[in-house]
Structures are given as C-alpha cells and as structure tokens.
Amino acid sequence: MIVTIDGPAGAGKSSIAREVAATLGFIFLDTGAMYRAITLGAIRKQIEFSDPAGLIAHAKASRIQCLSDRIILDDDDITREIRTPVVTDSIKHVANINEIRDVLSQQQREIALSQNIVTEGRDQGTEVFPDAECKFFLTASPEERAKRRYQQLAESGRPIPLEQIRATQDQRDAEDRERPQGALRPAEDSVIINSDDMSRDEVMELILTTVRKQIESVTLHRSTPGT
Ligand code: DC
16 A cells, blocks of 8 residues: 655654654655765765756766665665755755656655555645545645744754744745645645644544555455445
8 A cells, every 4th residue: 555645844744754654564765865875975976056967967876775774875874974954955956856856756666566665745645646545735834834843943953043944844834735746746646744733643543544544445355245
C-alpha cells in the first residue's frame, strides 16, 4: 500500500509521516531529502545553477540512499548538511528542472515497488503516485506554520525574528506552488488536513484511522470472491 502525505513547508509532514510509517510498520520516504541531496551535491561539485545540462547529468549520476534516519549521497552521510540554509535556498534551481524531477520520481517509484510505504513531499499524490490508495494533504495557515517554526528555533537556541521566518516561508510557498511540474497542490482524491486547531495526536489519529480503514477495505475486497 502507498500512503502519500503532501503539503507546504512547515506543516509538520516529515515528523508525522515518519511516525505514521513506524506505527504501521511501513517504510518511510522523505522526498524533500532527495531534492536536497542533489542540490548539496551540485554545490559541492560547483556546478553552476545556470547550467541545466550539468545539473541533469549530475542528478543522473548521483546515488542517493534514503535509510530510515540517514541520507547517503555516493557513500557520504549528508543527513545534517542537507538541512543548512544554503541548501534550502538553492533547491529551486534543481526542483524546477523537469528532467531532474523525472529522475527522482522514477527512483521514488522504484523504492515503493512491492513495499508498504509512507512517502512525503509536494507531488507524491498528484504526479508520482496518482494511484496511491491513501492520500493526505497536510497543511496549516501561514501564520501558524511560521509561529511553530519560530518556537522550534527559539527552543533550540537559534531565535530568528518571526517576520523573517514568515517572509522566507511565503517565498518558498510561492516557488513550490508555481513550479510547472511537481507543483505543490492537493490531489483531488486526497484528505485535506488543516492542523491549525488540531494537536499532533489528533492529526496522527485521523491519518491512522483513515489508513487502517483503507487496509481493511482492500483486505475485504481481496478475500471476497466476485467483488
Ligand atoms: O520537504 P522539504 O522542505 O525538505 O523540501 C525541500 C524542497 O524540495 C521543497 O521546497 C521543494 C522540493 N521538493 C519538491 O520539489 N518535490 C518533492 N516531492 C519534495 C520536495
């Protein structure tokens, strides 16, 4: 079974998707980490972002391994480095190239082959897995997402003004929504969850209940002859 969780930055997708996968015993795929890995690799190799052919060749030649809690690029553990602001700010140059999206989408489909998976990103329910059995679009208002990020950073001793967080977030939202291929949008058949007034436990509960119902209906369907 394929469970997709898409949504904007800062909606808490990664941590929710990871926990949903662990609870169900499914594998977890963070597709944003794959775009981050290609971007970091391009920075390290000093490939110009104005050189699409160079970036495409680099993406095709790169070997990304997404383990449960580590991201490996060509044998190098890049788990922490892909989260640095320089990578985040440069991802659009990679994510806007359709050929790179095709390469990564293909790898994502191969990872999901005959495995139960929870995969999160922007385009999982729309373009990569249009036939996924369970699709969610996890979102929250821009104010709420910025506020959560602000609190998170303040608690980790790296306070950044709320207005600055909001401006960066708005810019990223716009870039993610306006991308010609792989744009951020809910699939028509997705369950849209706005977590503004929901606790983390409530979000988890809603997702798990929906997925379990789907698992039951698939199992019932398979075991009922003639349906
Ligand atoms: O989920 P994240 O913040 O780590 O993703 C980083 C960027 O990668 C995001 O701003 C857009 C891009 N991305 C994408 O284009 N398609 C995906 N499936 C996942 C991420």
